[in-house]
Amino acid sequence: MVPAGEATEETIRALADRLAPDDAIIDGGNTHYKDDVRRARELASRGLAYVDAGTSGGIWGLANGYCLMVGGDKAVVERLAPLFASLAPPEGWMHVGPCGSGHYVKMVHNGIEYAMMQGYAEGFELMSASEFELDLPRIAALWNRGSVVRSWLLELTADALAANPKLEGLKPYVEDSGEGRWTVLDAVEKAVPAPTITAALFGRFRSRRDNSFADRLLAALRNAFGGHAVRR
Amino acid sequence: MVPAGEATEETIRALADRLAPDDAIIDGGNTHYKDDVRRARELASRGLAYVDAGTSGGIWGLANGYCLMVGGDKAVVERLAPLFASLAPPEGWMHVGPCGSGHYVKMVHNGIEYAMMQGYAEGFELMSASEFELDLPRIAALWNRGSVVRSWLLELTADALAANPKLEGLKPYVEDSGEGRWTVLDAVEKAVPAPTITAALFGRFRSRRDNSFADRLLAALRNAFGGHAVRR
Amino acid sequence: MVPAGEATEETIRALADRLAPDDAIIDGGNTHYKDDVRRARELASRGLAYVDAGTSGGIWGLANGYCLMVGGDKAVVERLAPLFASLAPPEGWMHVGPCGSGHYVKMVHNGIEYAMMQGYAEGFELMSASEFELDLPRIAALWNRGSVVRSWLLELTADALAANPKLEGLKPYVEDSGEGRWTVLDAVEKAVPAPTITAALFGRFRSRRDNSFADRLLAALRNAFGGHAVRR
Amino acid sequence: MVPAGEATEETIRALADRLAPDDAIIDGGNTHYKDDVRRARELASRGLAYVDAGTSGGIWGLANGYCLMVGGDKAVVERLAPLFASLAPPEGWMHVGPCGSGHYVKMVHNGIEYAMMQGYAEGFELMSASEFELDLPRIAALWNRGSVVRSWLLELTADALAANPKLEGLKPYVEDSGEGRWTVLDAVEKAVPAPTITAALFGRFRSRRDNSFADRLLAALRNAFGGHAVRR
Numbered sequence: 047m048v049p050a051g052e053a054t055e056e057t058i059r060a061l062a063d064r065l066a067p068d069d070a071i072i073d074g075g076n077t078h079y080k081d082d083v084r085r086a087r088e089l090a091s092r093g094l095a096y097v098d099a100g101t102s103g104g105i106w107g108l109a110n111g112y113c114l115m116v117g118g119d120k121a122v123v124e125r126l127a128p129l130f131a132s133l134a135p136p137e138g139w140m141h142v143g144p145c146g147s148g149h150y151v152k153m154v155h156n157g158i159e160y161a162m163m164q165g166y167a168e169g170f171e172l173m174s175a176s177e178f179e180l181d182l183p184r185i186a187a188l189w190n191r192g193s194v195v196r197s198w199l200l201e202l203t204a205d206a207l208a209a210n211p212k213l214e215g216l217k218p219y220v221e222d223s224g225e226g227r228w229t230v231l232d233a234v235e236k237a238v239p240a241p242t243i244t245a246a247l248f249g250r251f252r253s254r255r256d257n258s259f260a261d262r263l264l265a266a267l268r269n270a271f272g273g274h275a276v277r278r
Numbered sequence: 279m280v281p282a283g284e285a286t287e288e289t290i291r292a293l294a295d296r297l298a299p300d301d302a303i304i305d306g307g308n309t310h311y312k313d314d315v316r317r318a319r320e321l322a323s324r325g326l327a328y329v330d331a332g333t334s335g336g337i338w339g340l341a342n343g344y345c346l347m348v349g350g351d352k353a354v355v356e357r358l359a360p361l362f363a364s365l366a367p368p369e370g371w372m373h374v375g376p377c378g379s380g381h382y383v384k385m386v387h388n389g390i391e392y393a394m395m396q397g398y399a400e401g402f403e404l405m406s407a408s409e410f411e412l413d414l415p416r417i418a419a420l421w422n423r424g425s426v427v428r429s430w431l432l433e434l435t436a437d438a439l440a441a442n443p444k445l446e447g448l449k450p451y452v453e454d455s456g457e458g459r460w461t462v463l464d465a466v467e468k469a470v471p472a473p474t475i476t477a478a479l480f481g482r483f484r485s486r487r488d489n490s491f492a493d494r495l496l497a498a499l500r501n502a503f504g505g506h507a508v509r510r
Numbered sequence: 511m512v513p514a515g516e517a518t519e520e521t522i523r524a525l526a527d528r529l530a531p532d533d534a535i536i537d538g539g540n541t542h543y544k545d546d547v548r549r550a551r552e553l554a555s556r557g558l559a560y561v562d563a564g565t566s567g568g569i570w571g572l573a574n575g576y577c578l579m580v581g582g583d584k585a586v587v588e589r590l591a592p593l594f595a596s597l598a599p600p601e602g603w604m605h606v607g608p609c610g611s612g613h614y615v616k617m618v619h620n621g622i623e624y625a626m627m628q629g630y631a632e633g634f635e636l637m638s639a640s641e642f643e644l645d646l647p648r649i650a651a652l653w654n655r656g657s658v659v660r661s662w663l664l665e666l667t668a669d670a671l672a673a674n675p676k677l678e679g680l681k682p683y684v685e686d687s688g689e690g691r692w693t694v695l696d697a698v699e700k701a702v703p704a705p706t707i708t709a710a711l712f713g714r715f716r717s718r719r720d721n722s723f724a725d726r727l728l729a730a731l732r733n734a735f736g737g738h739a740v741r742r
Numbered sequence: 743m744v745p746a747g748e749a750t751e752e753t754i755r756a757l758a759d760r761l762a763p764d765d766a767i768i769d770g771g772n773t774h775y776k777d778d779v780r781r782a783r784e785l786a787s788r789g790l791a792y793v794d795a796g797t798s799g800g801i802w803g804l805a806n807g808y809c810l811m812v813g814g815d816k817a818v819v820e821r822l823a824p825l826f827a828s829l830a831p832p833e834g835w836m837h838v839g840p841c842g843s844g845h846y847v848k849m850v851h852n853g854i855e856y857a858m859m860q861g862y863a864e865g866f867e868l869m870s871a872s873e874f875e876l877d878l879p880r881i882a883a884l885w886n887r888g889s890v891v892r893s894w895l896l897e898l899t900a901d902a903l904a905a906n907p908k909l910e911g912l913k914p915y916v917e918d919s920g921e922g923r924w925t926v927l928d929a930v931e932k933a934v935p936a937p938t939i940t941a942a943l944f945g946r947f948r949s950r951r952d953n954s955f956a957d958r959l960l961a962a963l964r965n966a967f968g969g970h971a972v973r974r
Contacts, residue, residue: 165393197429450957493914629857661893
């Protein structure tokens with residue numbers, strides 16, 4: 047299992063040269079599903095099988111087992127089933143469809159993850175700005191006890207806040223690793239509205255723009271029509 | 279414990295007339311937190327205590343216990359602790375702060391709930407539009423086995439999809455019950471961005487507008503400048 | 511004509527004490543329309559008329575005339591017509607309805623203004639990030655020559671960019687003056703989706719949060735589940 | 743000048759076979775700017791020039807002149823200048839940069855157009871839902887007399903509302919023609935937030951989903967956790 051991008055492409059090309067017919071390559075990284083479809087076709091012409099395994103669970107998967115969304119030819123996936131079963135928690139892997147579908151389902155999974163994280167982040171920021179002096183670490187822990195918003199991400203939130211209640215020393219700088227973008231592109235391609243996933247993605251983009259041209263233009267415009275002061 | 283709004287106001291007034299000093303009224307509904315603050319002050323002038331208990335867990339709370347976020351005077355809440363402990367799951371209730379804070383925390387909880395639900399809904403709609411024929415009920419169940427997006431809401435999603443995989447017979451009509459709106463108003467008041475919570479609320483509004491004036495105006499405008507056809 | 515808020519309230523109270531029956535007070539500031547309705551009722555009980563005049567045109571109105579949206583009693587507004595006609599450009603004022611409606615229409619006007627400004631700002635930021643080295647001041651000017659997006663705000667944009675093509679020395683800090691917030695609150699109250707107006711408002715809020723708690727929580731969470739590095 | 747897509751590709755291939763060195767092809771349609779770059783390279787290898795001319799002004803351009811954003815080799819564009827000058831209003835065309843830049847600038851122009859249109863649409867929908875009975879056609883006309891939001895799109899809005907004040911007989915169904923999508927994809931690629939442009943695009947998508955799976959899932963979920971009624 048390998049990371050995404052050109053490194054993956056090269057590894058697969060190198061692997062393919064060393065494999066024999068009926069061998070299978072499993073990409074357990076975060077490849078775009080259309081690249082899976084292309085690769086599977088190329089490898090099939092050489093008698094090789096290709097399987098895309100979307101993998102979720104983060105660094106905790108090593109202990110808990112990884113949730114695996116597997117795309118590929120049915121017979122090949124069945125042959126590899128023991129491997130997936132050994133990596134996943136009980137009932138924690140599934141053959142979701144043909145080549146590409148594993149990474150497709152994982153991509154959507156990550157889009158949802160963006161929206162959930164952003165929803166929690168907005169809620170905790172609101173509470174941090176409240177007139178009540180709220181104990182955010184304890185509230186995060188409380189909500190995991192029977193509330194409607196309980197989740198694994200909320201457990202991590204509770205842990206992170208317990209360790210650093212005011213999140214001191216952290217920069218408000220949020221990376222994105224690609225699947226969120228792909229989900230938005232897929233939504234645009236399919237003409238399906240995805241406002242929360244996209245808002246979450248744009249929030250991350252915004253966190254990384256220290257000197258937003260858009261915001262400086264807005265400040266300049268307010269000054270231009272209203273004489274409102276600008277900050278320099 | 280009573281529902282929100284004028285019915286609650288009347289019930290509390292009627293109750294107050296029958297209570298004696300040091301008695302306490304608990305509002306376990308979804309009152310706006312500023313109404314709690316006002317009520318607590320009014321009742322205090324008559325020697326009565328008021329406690330606001332935000333309650334989460336839905337209809338499942340009866341079996342699982344309700345997650346309770348309690349606002350009110352410390353001594354009063356401590357006196358009532360056995361009551362809260364009997365309703366909540368273990369460690370499932372908390373005195374979050376002074377009067378109003380219980381419902382405030384519950385309000386933000388519900389705002390987060392809106393964003394999470396909308397995030398899942400967008401993801402499953404995307405998958406329902408996919409070129410892969412995806413088994414959405416099984417994918418929802420799978421994701422609860424170790425994935426990053428596992429949650430109680432996702433368990434309910436899995437159940438709902440298992441019972442009705444294509445959600446046939448349902449209308450795409452989504453109500454809102456007030457706390458989502460209050461969360462957005464609070465964000466505006468505090469100048470805190472809440473894009474996903476608001477997108478989720480607006481999505482619900484949109485689901486209820488059968489003949490959107492905005493969309494008709496957009497269609498008319500496209501026709502006006504571009505000669506694009508409109509549907510009648 | 512006076513600014514909004516408590517200063518306006520006091521001025522109106524002081525004025526009312528000095529006026530005689532049938533005198534009229536015109537509020538040409540940015541009062542919330544519900545305050546207009548309340549004030550008009552209070553003043554009516556003393557025989558005084560109240561007129562709310564939403565005023566647009568910014569600091570340029572002094573030369574060009576102000577666009578005036580007037581709310582109030584029909585007979586009173588007709589009596590004051592020469593005054594409005596002298597302040598507005600030709601056909602540039604209108605009696606839009608009863609008390610409160612003038613400021614209501616102006617409030618929505620400002621909400622639209624937020625969305626338009628943000629739309630331009632996003633477009634120019636995109637172009638500023640382009641691989642083509644685009645001459646933004648000249649493009650802004652060009653678009654005012656026959657394009658679909660030509661507008662007065664775009665003329666101001668062209669002027670602002672001509673004066674400072676890279677907007678150097680400006681801080682990306684954008685104030686808001688209240689009507690945008692009121693428009694969002696009104697949309698929430700009426701259950702009408704207003705995604706672009708709200709996105710514009712939240713963008714301004716975001717521009718003023720130097721150390722967003724939400725974004726720090728997101729960074730902490732990414733670290734918690736994925737081991738992704740955080741910036742300190 | 744030709745429409746976008748495969749028809750354009752074929753026309754250009756057919757044209758190229760009939761042209762002689764130093765001839766130039768102008769694409770005045772809505773081609774994606776990356777296709778321009780590719781085509782220009784291909785044609786250059788045969789000694790042919792390629793110019794991309796983004797064209798704005800809609801069906802009104804025939805009378806008013808089209809605003810033209812021209813991308814291509816400097817010498818070629820200068821040679822063609824008289825042609826552009828004859829199509830554009832005074833100072834209404836510009837050589838914005840190398841091949842692709844003309845359509846790039848036009849693409850961003852259209853993204854802005856989406857946001858502006860949506861901003862107006864939200865504002866007028868709000869006013870249509872107001873407790874005041876507002877005369878929307880007259881308000882649209884009024885705002886063109888000196889207000890901050892005056893624009894050509896608002897003039898069209900005023901005309902459209904004057905012709906059909908309640909927009910009766912129109913379906914709330916809004917097409918999109920591609921440039922809005924490309925603008926969002928470009929924003930995602932460049933990691934630039936574009937919340938209003940994207941909200942406008944998603945609003946159009948939503949207007950065309952009669953039986954939104956997302957909204958049915960939300961209704962099912964509300965029923966699942968809260969026992970809230972669903973509509974069938």
